[in-house]
Amino acid sequence: MAPPASRTALVTGANKGIGLAIVRNLALQYPSSTLSHNGTVPLLIYLTARDQARGEAALASLEADASLKKAKALARDGGLSTIKYRALDISKEDSIQAMSDFLSSSEEDGGGGSLDVVVNNAGIALQGFDADVVRTTLHTNYTNTTIAVRKFIPLLRRSRSGGHARLVNVTSMSGELNSKYSPQIASKFRATKSVADVDALVGSFKTAVERGTHKEEGWPSAAYAVSKSGVTAMTRAVAKEEMEAGSGVLVNCCCPGWVKTDMTKGSGYKSVDQGAMTPVMLALGELGGVEGEYWQHEKVKRW
Template structure:
């Protein structure tokens, strides 16, 4: 039998950390313990045009050329349209994967996110729509396609750390993690209401839509990892912070290169992490949430 090819999906991958994740998956896969034959990576993004440009840049990439990974069909990088803020887009991508790869996929890296300027009810709603609800929906639709022993990595942020929250809210987050996804979602809804009332500060929240969306994403990752562990399929689900990376999202102020930012997500996708799941990682180590 020919070796079965491995299938990886990276969301929000036309630039920045997402693009670097695709590049480093291609570079690191041949020497990883998961290498079992050819690799197909789906680079997904909202815009077909930007996605095509990203593929072009990877085909011209010197490091990839020197490593020869894109030659001889060893690794194929393909563009697919996915907008995680649109239910229809997630569903049609899921159906596409099911028809192309009825046996499933091996790696899912949820990187797509927004960081909007300002702070008000609309910014909060739009931020949560993509970063929390969009990632959650992508997880719910795509996780069942991940084969036994596969990996799921949610690119979060230490901005989602609970250190800036009131003791009551910290406890509420930990309680929600012990319960289920709807309990985490209820916290995100509470944040929206508290911002709408103009009382988020006095109710223990930071006035920061991105940070709260990422706290929700980390909590949801932990819940889904625990639930998945109960299925006994050996699928590892982890959250990570890439660090402060120099991208459009940080307005070019980041201190790390996108390749450095890609290190931890790529390690969680490809390396032996001792069966660890449901954790938060940064600089290739487990960190406290």
């Protein structure tokens, strides 16, 4: 069977920071990956962001990027990758649906309305802690990321990549089940088997905050951390579903590390390109079939 006309990748929250670096490094590393069919199949990367002006500015920065020009990575320079901006606001379900509808009907990628790689990088980190912060953070980082996964998985299942379709959820070390959680809450996270289980557990945190009992119930005063614990648990559950269905979609999540970005207010010990290493490895690298794991520093890590 002839290879498809193109592969398609989508990165959310890609107008700056780690997301932008993920797009750049996908373009740089794609030609040497198995997905490229020995460097013969082009790649279309959708750089998505909620703000059009910022998204288009990010695209322009990549078109002028010295590392991409030197590597001749972009199609305009004779390379394999084409990058296009598409609007996607992960906090709005109708925006996620619009992207799914566009991809399902799109023939511009030559892939027949399919996806080969999705990196869910978009997220928010709000200051302070109260019921409104918890509600907003969980809505964007957990609930709508889960909705995005549900919308994009069918497109990944259509991939003609020969079992190389990848879903990568960017989570955080702040969501690791360490001393911030009571042993009982940590055990509940590890015991989740389905997305419904995770929904219920994350929902119980929101309810506990609303009634002012979250501390005595063993939860931290940390909306971002709980949202990312939810993403990690959800990733494990979705990976289990895909493995049982035999879909060939490898589902994993990762922490990019402590990266110097706007979200960390410039602190951190990694550059954005270093932060992109693990997500891009999970998107393009040879994983030996490993799925449903939490990764950091290019290795599986105990959650």
